[in-house]
Amino acid sequence: MSARVVVIGSGAAGLGAALAAAVGGARVTVLEGSDRWGGATAVSGGQVWAPGNHHMADLGVADDPGDALTYLLDHTRGREKSLARAFVRAAPLMVRFVEEHTPLRFTAMNLPDSFAEARGARSRGRNLEVAPVALGDLGEPEDLFWPPPFFRPVLTNEEITRFRLLTGGPPPYDLIGERMAAGQVALGQGLVAGLLLGCRAAGVELLRGQRVTGLLPGKVRAGERAFAADHVVVASGGFEHDPGLRERLLSGPYAHPVTPPVGRGDALRLAGQVGAALAHPAESWSWPVTQRATSTWPGGTPRPDLIIAERMLPHVVWVNAAGDRFVNESSHNAALAFAEIDPGTGRPRNMPAWAVADSRYRARYPLAGSPPGQPLPDHVIEATTLPELAERTGIDPVRLTATLDRFNANAERGADPDFGRGEATYDRQWGDVTAPHPNLGAVAEPPFYALAVLPGTVGTKGGLRVDEHARVLDWSDTPIAGLYAAGNAAAATIGPGIISPGATIGSALTWGWIAGTSITALGG
Helix, strand or coil, X not given: CCCEEEEECXXXXXXXXXXXXXXXXXXXXXXXXXXXXXXXXXXXXXXXXXXXXXXXXXXXXXXXHHHHHHHHHHCCCCCCHHHHHHHHHHHHHHHHHHHHHCCCCEEECCCCCCCCCCCCCCCCCCEEEECCEECHHHCCHHHHECXXXXXXXXXXHHXXXXXXXXXXXXXXXXXXXXXXXXXXXXXXXXXXXXXXXXXXXXXXXXXXXXXXXEEECCEEEECCEEEECCEEEECCCCCCCCHHHHHHHCCCCXXXXXXXXXXXXXXXXHHHHHCECEECCXXXXXXXXXXXXXXECCCCCECCXXXXXXXXXXXXXXXXXXXXXXXXXXCCCHHHHHHCECCCCCCECCCCEEEEXXXXXXXXXXXXXXXXXXXXXXXXXXXXXXHHHHHHHXXXXXXXXXXXXXXXXXXXXXXXXXXXXXXXXXXXXXXXXXXXXXXXXXXXXXXXEEEEEEEEEEXXXXXXXXXXXXXXXXXXXXXXXXXXXXXXXXXCCCCCCCCCCCHHHHXXXXXXXXXXXXXXXXXX
């Protein structure tokens, strides 16, 4: 008799595990706690970081497992080398498997690792994205997924870049219309849709509205229902939407999650029931965000917006309340600076923080999601002079003026000797290639604008400790029989920073695949 497998969660990790286990011959049920599929994966850009994938050859890029392992280990701390090796070994196998067993087709992206100049890194190819996927009879996106941040995702990341949509370019309405008429989705929704279709074809039972509350011998409890299970894969996400857990566990003030309100710490609570060990609970996938008063998820939970344009483009700079710059704004890990503590006060040194821009920025680029020429949201502060802006924001006016004088003089020369903004391949990737410098431009022409920059997260990294087979370990390093974990429910293999775009989903999908294949390969 085939093994009975219950997967908790329907993001990339959960669906990847379900697909792998089902193809391996198991009887699989996916339990999604909300009434929408995909969790954070479905509202993401859908990039999948998979070093060594076979599509890199399409870009003329070669990769090597040794290089990928070197790069990963050089930019992580406190991780077990066996887990890094398992990820590097499995990622390219996962990509081929997903393409073989779903309608998904990946394309290698011209997207660099976060530290593309470092040893073992690559400047393109390790990230993949899916081609647009037809939903078919799955239903309408509004009924299937959490709403996307800006618009129905029918364009790929490559198209968003090519049409300069993040830097104020006009949308390709004809192409958008064609995709919508064909019932297609892309980005994270496309990835989840393709995995759902693959799971359904493999015979996976897919159930929504089944939040798991208990792990019992041979069964999983969700509400009043019990599901028989020889093996369980915990892929229920992190704990970023539980204020108490955030306050007690995270080392930084990352109180503004951009994910749908489903990461409520279920994995940690389930772990406590079975004696599972935890690792890296203080870390998160940190990101700078801003918050509009009117932006909420269905149900009313605040929904912050990722800050992208206001950190990558010319004529904008970040300062803290002291009026000082404190980070390379364009760095992939800029939000880690919010965790810095002032030893003289014991308080976060760089909060509050502000993105300060001038009229040249406003004339060319979106600000707080508002394109040039459109009204600005209420949380953007406008002033005709820097002293006025300083007064309205609480920034030290003298230091602000001095900071901008220095920044502007250097920016006019196309340099940032203080923080190196624009020197890295990653920085320039997201800048304005049509500007004199893609990332740097003086902030000197009134009126001036200030946007509050908040410490956000796209998920937590602390979770159940696993071995190289994705088996959950107890506090004696012994695998707990029949229990596996993947995605943000498991302790992250990568950290404390981010080493590439797509690392979150690439890790989730790969470890989900490892969990699903391990169940059948290890005698399940």
